[in-house]
Amino acid sequence: MLTNKETALLDAATELIREKGMIALNMSDVHKKAGYSRAAQYQSFSDKNSLLAALCMRELVQSTTAIEEQRYKELTADFTVVLRPVVYDYLKLSDRLMIDSAFGNMLKCVEALPEVEQFSFLKQGFAFLHAERTKAKNT
Template identity: 40%
Template sequence: MASDIDETGRRVPRQERAARRVDALLDAAGEVIAERGFEAATMTEIAARAGASIGAVYQYFPNKDALVLALRTRYGAEMDAKWSALFAEAVEVPVPVLVDRLFDLMVEFMASHPAYIPLLSVSLNFRRDAAARNRLRERFADLFRLRKPALDAAEAYRLAEVTLQIVKSLNLLYAPAKPKERKLLVAEYKIAVTAFLLARIG
């Protein structure tokens, strides 16, 4: 067999050729959703953009929700790699520099993945694994304890939750804003998060 079935009912490729086809479908889905929005994007258009038959799309994605979940999962993996690079040096840099890099990473990611913002508001019938949802909070909590060893685990995790909730709230304001306003919003968020972290972890 060239693939397995995951919990969403979609076929997951195991062979390199099949994996490349799925990557092409996800690339096409990202392009179409960025241009037309989630609701207007169709599986037929995504197939055509990828140079594939509609049957090939449904072979791997039983519906549009499954396709979007796979795209979100891919974005999550890419973002996780970027977080890892950030955390590798985060203990050594001053808090304002850390916050600058954190938001710059997010802004660059949104610019290079134009479907990311439209997908934020899409409600899917699938839920992320709890461990996956908590992984980033735990990494931030670990970072905060490295920077301030006096923090206990519960307090560090709470600070991580608050930090990430503030950071995530940027998305709601950022999505509809004009380019100039987006820059101003990011600057305000950097001030807010820097002040919070300086007060809590120095």
């Protein structure tokens, strides 16, 4: 469970990524936008890696929960972080393993969705993404 501070920092990071892009994300901008001190930020996220890993996990958990609770409209939101190869490649191995596990859980939920037109694009997208991730790991 995230604290209010962690949620504010992750929200700020998400907004900054949407505004400036992933490459321009700067830890200094995150704590300022969230209204916290630099020290407070580093108590929660020691570096950019830990911040990005937390963003990935939050997106995966929220999406998996939305599927499990049949709140499908929430799935149409764009993924800010987790589906970007540049983020995944940046993460430490331990964080990649954690993300892979959470992604696997979400993929199972997507595959279990009813075979209706509403979900066909989502299912095709995740099947493609799974194939791309598998191919990238094997190279």
